[in-house]
Amino acid sequence: MGVRKGIEVSLAISEAVAQCNVDLIAAYPITPQTHIVEHLSEIVANGELDAEFVPVESEHSAMSVCCGSAAVGARTFTSTSSQGLALMSEIFIIASAMRLPVVMALANRSLSSPLSIWNDHTDTMLVRDAGWIQVFIENGQEAYDHMPWAFRVAEDPDVLLPVAVNIDGFILTHMIEPVEYIEDSVIKKYLPEFKYPIALHPDNPLSMGCFAMPELYTEAQKARDNAVVNSYSTIVKAWKEWEQLTGRSYHPIETYRADDADYCIVTMGSYGETAMEVVDMLREEGEKVGAVKIRLWRPFPFDDFYKAVLGKNHLVVIDRAISFGGPGGPVASELRSALYSKQGAPKVINYVAGLAGRDVSRHDFKNILLDAKEKVQRGEMEGYTLYGLRG
Amino acid sequence: MDRFTVFAPRLVEKAEYFTSGHRACQGCAEALAVRLVMKALGRNTIVAMATGCMEIISSPLPTTAWNVPWIHVAFENASAVISGCEAGMKVLMRKGKVPEKKINFVAMGGDGATADIGMGQLSGALERGHDMIYVCFDNEAYMNTGIQRSSSTPYGASTTTSPAGKVSIGQRTQKKNLPQIAVAHNIPYVATACPSFPFDLMEKVKKAANIKGPAYVHILSVCPTGWRIPTSDSIRYGRLAVDTGVFPLYEVVDGKYRMTYEPQKLRPVGDYLKGQGRFRHLKDKDIEEIQRRVNQEYEKIISKCGGM
Numbered sequence: 149m150g151v152r153k154g155i156e157v158s159l160a161i162s163e164a165v166a167q168c169n170v171d172l173i174a175a176y177p178i179t180p181q182t183h184i185v186e187h188l189s190e191i192v193a194n195g196e197l198d199a200e201f202v203p204v205e206s207e208h209s210a211m212s213v214c215c216g217s218a219a220v221g222a223r224t225f226t227s228t229s230s231q232g233l234a235l236m237s238e239i240f241i242i243a244s245a246m247r248l249p250v251v252m253a254l255a256n257r258s259l260s261s262p263l264s265i266w267n268d269h270t271d272t273m274l275v276r277d278a279g280w281i282q283v284f285i286e287n288g289q290e291a292y293d294h295m296p297w298a299f300r301v302a303e304d305p306d307v308l309l310p311v312a313v314n315i316d317g318f319i320l321t322h323m324i325e326p327v328e329y330i331e332d333s334v335i336k337k338y339l340p341e342f343k344y345p346i347a348l349h350p351d352n353p354l355s356m357g358c359f360a361m362p363e364l365y366t367e368a369q370k371a372r373d374n375a376v377v378n379s380y381s382t383i384v385k386a387w388k389e390w391e392q393l394t395g396r397s398y399h400p401i402e403t404y405r406a407d408d409a410d411y412c413i414v415t416m417g418s419y420g421e422t423a424m425e426v427v428d429m430l431r432e433e434g435e436k437v438g439a440v441k442i443r444l445w446r447p448f449p450f451d452d453f454y455k456a457v458l459g460k461n462h463l464v465v466i467d468r469a470i471s472f473g474g475p476g477g478p479v480a481s482e483l484r485s486a487l488y489s490k491q492g493a494p495k496v497i498n499y500v501a502g503l504a505g506r507d508v509s510r511h512d513f514k515n516i517l518l519d520a521k522e523k524v525q526r527g528e529m530e531g532y533t534l535y536g537l538r539g
Numbered sequence: 540m541d542r543f544t545v546f547a548p549r550l551v552e553k554a555e556y557f558t559s560g561h562r563a564c565q566g567c568a569e570a571l572a573v574r575l576v577m578k579a580l581g582r583n584t585i586v587a588m589a590t591g592c593m594e595i596i597s598s599p600l601p602t603t604a605w606n607v608p609w610i611h612v613a614f615e616n617a618s619a620v621i622s623g624c625e626a627g628m629k630v631l632m633r634k635g636k637v638p639e640k641k642i643n644f645v646a647m648g649g650d651g652a653t654a655d656i657g658m659g660q661l662s663g664a665l666e667r668g669h670d671m672i673y674v675c676f677d678n679e680a681y682m683n684t685g686i687q688r689s690s691s692t693p694y695g696a697s698t699t700t701s702p703a704g705k706v707s708i709g710q711r712t713q714k715k716n717l718p719q720i721a722v723a724h725n726i727p728y729v730a731t732a733c734p735s736f737p738f739d740l741m742e743k744v745k746k747a748a749n750i751k752g753p754a755y756v757h758i759l760s761v762c763p764t765g766w767r768i769p770t771s772d773s774i775r776y777g778r779l780a781v782d783t784g785v786f787p788l789y790e791v792v793d794g795k796y797r798m799t800y801e802p803q804k805l806r807p808v809g810d811y812l813k814g815q816g817r818f819r820h821l822k823d824k825d826i827e828e829i830q831r832r833v834n835q836e837y838e839k840i841i842s843k844c845g846g847m
């Protein structure tokens with residue numbers, strides 16, 4: 149097995165990307181993503197990785213360069229956050245429509261205004277429906293592991309879709325954590341060379357990104373939806389193979405002490421680790437609580453989700469983004485909708501917490517659970533609560 | 540051999556890489572310009588095209604007019620997309636994943652794509668020094684969306700968002716000088732061209748392709764629909780634009796200017812403006828003002844070319 153290093157998670161991500169022998173990186177600086185691309189440019193500058201680092205003049209261009217690069221068949225990586233994602237969103241959406249397998253490390257951060265550099269999930273929810281494969285990770289090791297995994301899935305000829313790995317900004321990107329490095333030879337075995345079947349080359353002239361009349365647009369969207377839905381089997385297979393090589397297992401939906409739980413805390417991203425600690429703490433106190441963690445956000449793993457939660461009584465869903473004037477946080481809204489027609493579906497109690505990096509500790513999780521119980525008793529389970537609102 | 544002479548027509552590539560059957564309007568000189576550019580570039584070319592007339596008319600699914608690899612991503616980003624193609628291909632060849640070969644990486648956009656929404660991306664691509672050609676097809680408005688003004692629309696032209704009216708002359712601003720902006724990036728090659736001068740155009744595109752580093756070619760492309768002229772007059776108006784000095788044909792190689800075609804004596808701008816529906820409302824004194832401005836700009840170019 150590989151060596152264990154204490155390293156800042158951003159740097160571990162860069163080094164994993166370099167181990168994937170990426171061909172082209174195009175990125176523009178924005179906090180908290182910057183360390184990832186700074187370190188990659190350093191790796192390229194030192195000749196440790198033979199790649200083109202394209203220092204673009206905006207995130208819109210970053211994603212555009214990535215599209216051109218993937219279209220000629222180069223292994224392509226970018227990373228951004230927040231305003232950068234918002235600026236590139238036009239091209240972000242097109243990348244998946246054109247089946248360009250770009251990989252992105254998305255260091256999650258809130259959106260302006262007020263300007264804030266801190267972590268939540270408002271940026272990523274902006275592109276929820278963009279047709280990318282989207283996963284959330286919990287710690288530095290997972291961040292490292294999910295770079296080879298992302299290329300493996302994106303470039304699989306059965307998939308050919310871009311993949312975004314969501315990494316909580318600062319909470320994860322700027323932490324120094326122990327990370328086990330996998331040997332280059334293992335990664336090489338796991339990640340075959342990228343062979344893009346529709347690469348642009350004069351020997352094979354083809355037109356990419358054509359326009360469609362209404363007679364074809366719907367069918368094009370259906371094909372795209374099929375591609376995202378069907379990527380599921382490759383996603384799971386790629387996790388299984390990673391487990392065989394490293395011993396670390398990943399699943400679309402993961403549960404913790406949830407079997408007999410009356411209340412399950414549902415999270416995405418780094419809050420999953422806090423949730424598990426709180427579960428342990430409350431179990432000691434005799435509470436029947438568990439945790440459900442959504443790792444795969446798109447394609448949404450409905451069956452895994454049902455398997456994890458049907459038969460449970462209450463889900464306490466922690467969202468990290470608001471849908472203004474909407475039905476609740478985006479995660480809770482989706483889960484409620486997924487459960488609506490299911491017999492014996494658990495009740496969903498929704499909290500929006502930790503916006504723009506406001507700290508949510510174990511203590512806060514406990515408060516949320518107590519509050520949820522009271523709400524259930526009062527029968528007030530609709531809508532959502534903005535946890536920790538002051539004044 | 541680089542210069543086209545009387546034998547030039549015989550030297551022109553017979554093959555078509557931008558083929559007929561596309562949906563451009565009758566008399567579209569922008570489509571003609573694209574066709575000539577492609578003849579000059581030949582088969583070993585990858586094109587990234589901006590949204591606009593040429594993209595729409597050439598690529599309705601499931602058909603295509605393109606016989607070279609072609610990619611369209613969005614309106615403003617052809618220069619960034621081609622940057623990615625060029626850099627991506629370069630590293631693939633360096634790593635031996637794709638066999639070495641000289642490929643022309645060409646971005647194409649209209650004046651709206653170039654002068655307005657894609658200005659920053661063009662500047663970025665030129666500054667980064669990619670081995671690419673950017674070709675701007677300037678028909679002096681957003682034609683694809685229905686003849687709205689751009690910053691490349693000339694003073695006095697009536698468009699659907701700069702309409703001439705009781706208190707407006709139409710476009711109130713002077714045409715943005717894109718070739719000069721390109722020159723300011725200190726790139727090795729910049730040229731202006733017009734399909735009414737087809738051999739001059741093709742020679743310039745070939746030069747642009749043979750030079751290493753970024754090249755910029757700005758092509759005045761008459762649009763009979765938007766300029767409100769008869770479809771049979773597109774070539775004539777292109778000639779008039781050059782013969783009146785409204786659109787001088789020149790090139791800038793490593794910062795050195797050269798006039799590639801100089802009319803013996805400039806015709807009055809009225810010859811060019813009259814007959815175009817977009818200028819129909821102009822009064823004599825407006826035309827005088829435009830003449831003054833054309834003379835001034837023409838002088839500047841002449842002096843940059845070292846007098847003459």
Ligand SMILES: Cc1ncc(C[n+]2csc(CCOP(=O)(O)OP(=O)(O)O)c2C)c(N)n1
Pocket residue numbers: 569590591592593614615648649650651652653676678680681682683684689
């Ligand atoms: C971001 C964005 N804004 C606006 C549009 C609408 N749009 C498409 S083409 C176009 C005008 C194109 O003008 P130009 O670049 O001059 O090309 P032409 O059609 O005149 O050849 C506009 C405004 C778009 N597609 N994308």
Ligand code: SF4
Pocket residue numbers: 562563564565566567568569570592593596678682683761762763764765
């Ligand atoms: S509107 Fe003008 S530029 Fe567009 S296809 Fe028609 S003639 Fe050509």
Ligand SMILES: [Mg+2]
Pocket residue numbers: 649650651676677678679680681682
């Ligand atoms: Mg135009």
